[in-house]
Amino acid sequence: MYLREMHLHVPYPSNERLDIINKYMSEYNCTYEQALRMDSDRNWKGVIAKRFFLETNCIVLMFLRLLGKYKNEDTIKIVVHCVKSLKGIGGTTMGICLIEQIVDYNAFFSKNDLEKKQFTLDVIKEAISKIARDKNWDISPFEQVYKRIIELEYTNHWTWKKKLNSPNRLFTAEVYLEHEIKDIKIYIIIRNKLGDIIKRQLIISEMPDDYIYILHLGKLKWLSNNEVQLVNKYNTMHWKVQVES
Known part of the structure; x- marks a missing residue:
């Protein structure tokens, strides 16, 4: 297999959205599950999660382009769940490697464009380090890409x-x-x-x-x-x- 894709994702944090969920339950006289889905669809997936994905995509795709074909045994795509607290979710299934990483995504949105690029590269570097350690990957090709991105001034x-x-x-x-x-x-x-x-x-x-x-x-x-x-x-x-x- 070759590593071809990577995605930095912020999962919907229902435990942080209780005020909004309760508000929807009251306004629409609906169940907790219905209010949760409403908030997720209206305010999270197409707003926060999408914006985070798009604004990290610049460095994610630059990283993959400079890396080229990285041959390995079981991973085509890496999905990094950027969370505030770990839930113990992870593993590789059908070529997709899922890993959790503690990330302050709210702080990300307050940064300027260069800082967002630096932030993204740091997230990638930390995630790859964990995966490489667990899967016994050769880390040197990834380290060369990190250095090259910095040399190119994140352009x-x-x-x-x-x-x-x-x-x-x-x-x-x-x-x-x-x-x-x-x-x-x-x-x-x-x-x-x-x-x-x-x-x-x-x-x-x-x-x-x-x-x-x-x-x-x-x-x-x-x-x-x-x-x-x-x-x-x-x-x-x-x-x-x-x-x-």
Whole structure:
């Protein structure tokens, strides 16, 4: 197996939400279970949990991209439950390794973007250290990634696939992504034969969810000697950029 995914998740803490649950029980004359589900659906999953997932995703995906294929016996995905107190949940089932870690996710939201990236890397580092110890993994590839992320100043920018030559071979085009805390921006960059950038055009700004933005990355192709186009995976959307004459 190869480690391919990681997810930092904040589970719904029902014991911390009793005031809201009791309020819903009174307002809607419903059971505890119904009020709990209402609060979880309305105020947690799509708000706090989703925001935490999206804002940690920048460094999570940077970590996985720099790590590459890490071969191991039983883990495809790591899910880190970020909690305020441990419940003893964990283990690996069907390729998914679940681990609990004490994390102050409320403090996370008060940090600036750089601090959020540093916070996320610290969470990943601590979780991987525990997993590697339990599974007897070689920790050195992970340590190299930690150092590389710091060297790159937590900047998750990269070129998707390879540069593509124009038909007349005077230009190259590439799809360049800038993944930050709040969004991911996708550019088409055109270079001349010397490698100098002669055009850099923002074509997409999307929420930082890889399941969403990956759909935009279908195929890059030159339509002529001076016009290049990115097509999404379903061939339903097209973004064109021309070389200025």
